[in-house]
Amino acid sequence: MLSGLFKFKKFWSKSKKSKKSKSQAKTEAVASAPTRPTTANEITSGRNGAGANSSTSATTNIASSTDNYAPTSTAPVEPRPSFKDIKIELTSEDALAVKESWKETVGLSPENATTSAAGSPANLFYAQFYENLFAVRPDLEYMFPDIHRQSAALSGLFNAALAMLENINALDEIIERMGRRHAYVMGVEPEHFEFLGVIFIQTLRDRLGDRFTPQIEITWVKIYAYLASKMIAAGGEE
Template structure:
């Protein structure tokens, strides 16, 4: 089943967000238990995906754990989280070759991983994670579509007019994208975030993206 578009997925409500946070509450700070379980399940469900990652998966597990914790933490600030997820989706498309058909495997692996590490797991938590992941997926795919549109625009010669409808995002999504950009400019001047460190020169990674408040996550 193909993931739904951002215009088809509602933002999770407060009770859903609270259930998702509760499922992660027992994880100690800096723990990679969740991401370790996630990748183990993902590579069983979709073995071909393993080739997208380096042999030593531990740095990737750390990045994924940090990114997921931050997304869950800021779900009630959706404009900032959406900006982060769109950029993450674009980088996953460009740098890892992630396509829409991979996302259902990622979602199932994530839900199973949470069920394995959360002592308070329940069917209601499972439903909450499905709702949250559908929204995360739709937002990341919107970012991937942005990246595809930019690639197509770069391939056209400067004199070519862009064909009507070249922006693959639905009109409603384009409108929200503009609103999110303006919201991102209003972040508090004293806000600090896990990604608030300068990006060193050198290789980038799919998780080296601005965090919810627009700062940069360090590369490995």
């Protein structure tokens, strides 16, 4: 479900690649260009020696062999959406439902604020989040050297986003700053955002159970995709 909402991650990846010299780019283009099969006549003419006849024969062979190849069509390149292009639209009912689900998940509601022997609801949520993540992608553990600090940062982002859901554009400066930090300091790639989103939604489902309805899930996907897409765009803009 998340993959369709990250429409421009490929552009962000391109913008992070180092710029190459014209000669280097030309060399790579030539090296990667597809080659056509050598015809039997060309092999024969090469064995028999060079000269005017071999040149004429090679030209004839090239012309005849290219008849079997259709021209390659190039797909049009989509313009990269800017940071300001990314929007989110939610109904008031969806906004209220997702806020209540978050309060229940991290213990912000009075009836769910009790800390058990295992820890607070928020600590339990993030413990399960990272457990789910490292169970399938242990190679990403290096990106989270301080789980407690990063959990607090993630929680703060969602708390702010949900509190200002009706005027979420007010968070643009904060999200943009976070996006640049994730891209240029932490080295986070678009596929990391997408994968973390899948784990985040899965952990919400694990914690809420039947209360995590399909409509609430769709709303959470929209919110996560909006925040992540903004950060990806910020990291890709020069």
